[in-house]
Amino acid sequence: MDGMTDETMARAALCAAAEPGEALLNRLIDHVGAREALEAIRTQRIPDGLAASKDEEHRFERRLQRWSIRLAAAAPEQDILVCERFGGRLVCPGNPEWPTTLDDLGSQRPYALWLRGPGDLRYGCLRSVALVGSRAASPYGLRVSADLAADLATQGWTVISGGALGIDAAAHRGALAADGPTVAVFANGVDVPYPAANDGLFAEMARRSLLVSESPPGTQPQRLRFLVRNRVIAALSRGTVVIEAERRSGALSTATWSQKLGRVLMAVPGPVGARTSVGCHRLLREEGATLVTGPEEVIEAVGRIGADLAPQPETPVLPRDRLDRETLAVLEALPARGAAGPAQVAAKAGLDLPTANGKLGLLAAGGFLERAPGGWRLTPAAKQRR
Template sequence: MSTERTARATLTAIAEPGDTLLNRLIDHIGPAEAVETIRGGLLPDEMPVTEQEVQRLDRWRIRLATTDPTQDLAVCARFGGRLICPGEPEWPTTLDDLGPHRPYALWLRGPSDLRHGCLRSVAVVGSRAASPYGVRTAADLASDLADDGWTVISGGALGIDAAAHRGALAADGPTVAVFANGVDVPYPASNEGLFAEMARRSLLVSESPPGATPHRLRFLVRNRVIAALSRGTVIVEAEARSGALNTASWARKLGRIVMAVPGPITSRSSVGCHKLLREEGTILVTRPEEVIEAVGRIGADLAPPPHTPVLPRDRLEPVTRSVLEAFPARGQAGPAQLAAKAGVALTTVNAKLGLLAAAGFIERAPAGWRLTRSARQPHITTPETR
């Protein structure tokens, strides 16, 4: 095993993810020398640091004494996991957009290739306390996106995240969960079955080594990885204060597409989405086609216009429909009246009346013809058009 890989495994264990000081140190002297510098407690003279950064260096040195990267790598290998590092074939280059906040390395569990999966990927995130509307919307969006070959990325949390992962799996499509803990730690525990299925069919990702437990800061920090891995982020539901809004903020900083699904104006779960939609640059989406249009290839992934309902009368040929349209909404009409209003010959009207009656649009009345009840309510289908 290379010295660099061992060093990067070490750094994931001793420092919080995406630390700007540590990334500066790695850029300056490399990961292996960074570990030795932390062990010695002295930074290079040409790297000015603040008092807070000196304190972080002291914490890393203390943790280093109890870190065993060889053991972490062995544990990871036992459950079929792997460590990937910058520059390796599976490393997504989009993570480099994070600059001083990029990961030192990533721990993976599952058969999917991370870099390949992220070439066409969308993040679908939202509230943990999701409404039934939000859960169904997230699952339907993710299922349709996965069915169209897009990888669905989320955070593995309760609510919208879990619904998105399940929707993608239901379509037998790719999905990636970015954890705030080790990829062998099922958190939340109620999603353990979901994570087991993802480890078997898709991919679990973490910046922390096996066995690492989550804490609040890491949930916010991992959001930058979700945003960086994907071409765009869809917020399905989010309260006024929500981690999903943090993901949207990172997506915007990285130049990714930010999308939001509207919800009921009375729902707390949609307050954050509506806030985003009032901001310049956020795209309102309600269908998977609109998501794909936003993140797909220009000119090649355009969303088709929504289908308008086809009414029974829409299926009639033009002359027959003009005779039908000549009928009053209430009351009766004779053939001569209908001919004058439709602008067609009386013989034509008489021929069309039989067709319209057979199709259930009109019926005989004492003084002529009238619309049937179903024809007065055009949204109700007739037996011939069901």
């Protein structure tokens, strides 16, 4: 623990004393700083000028009592030693690796973050997209998630998700398959593989990328913490893509936070009537989410204005599209049924007869026309393309 500051140790203790993102604790920290906030919890004394009313004073008293009980069981020094043992670190506000986008959370921002893995969190979040969705994902959703993550990672974008089964895991695996950066935000300690089925994935991410948590090492997951951690996923990224979501889905919580924070909200459409896409379709229909179907559209939505534009979708090029204006006019002058003579075609196309005859010969050579009694007619293939 060489070089560990009192501020870092205090924030490690605060992570253990309170649930992530408690507004009252952040107000206390803003008022007196992390070290004095920790002392206020130990002594259960409210700093002067903090509570604006009697009701607020009672709220602080109840919280200080609760935090004090949890603090008595905390072991921040041990937490930091355990973190160092598996190559992790604690990042605090003001540290070079602290992403300033987290400050957008205001009174619900993290007190500190426990990290595991070689990736640089702040640098990785400069160009980052969150991919989230259903745990019970369909084969369609898993394919879209993995492909989209791989394509984004190939183009230098960090893929952020929650490490859950389904869409999250597919996104992390897709980014790793493309040898790109990916970040998993946990609702438990970064040394606790949850869900256990993703143990191998987390081990690979710890070796090559980054695992992040607001809770100290050894912390077991609790249901409410999954919803709370979604605000961090939204705040770390420049935009959130919901790939699959049922009507009630944790991914929709991340979508809500993305909108609250002014981030770009995107959704992938799914099969009509698919239960796993009901949430996505509601976001598109009612919440103003941007419809995206590929990496170029995602990058255009979250990238630099005027610099990261998606290419226009390519349309099939037909043989007639390559004809010059006069030749096309002659082709259009031919009737859909029956034949027409050269003079009739020339008049309808607005060309002199020699020019029209020349164009008729070119069109015949290209398979558009054929000779017929009384002049020229369209070939069967040309009729189908008309």
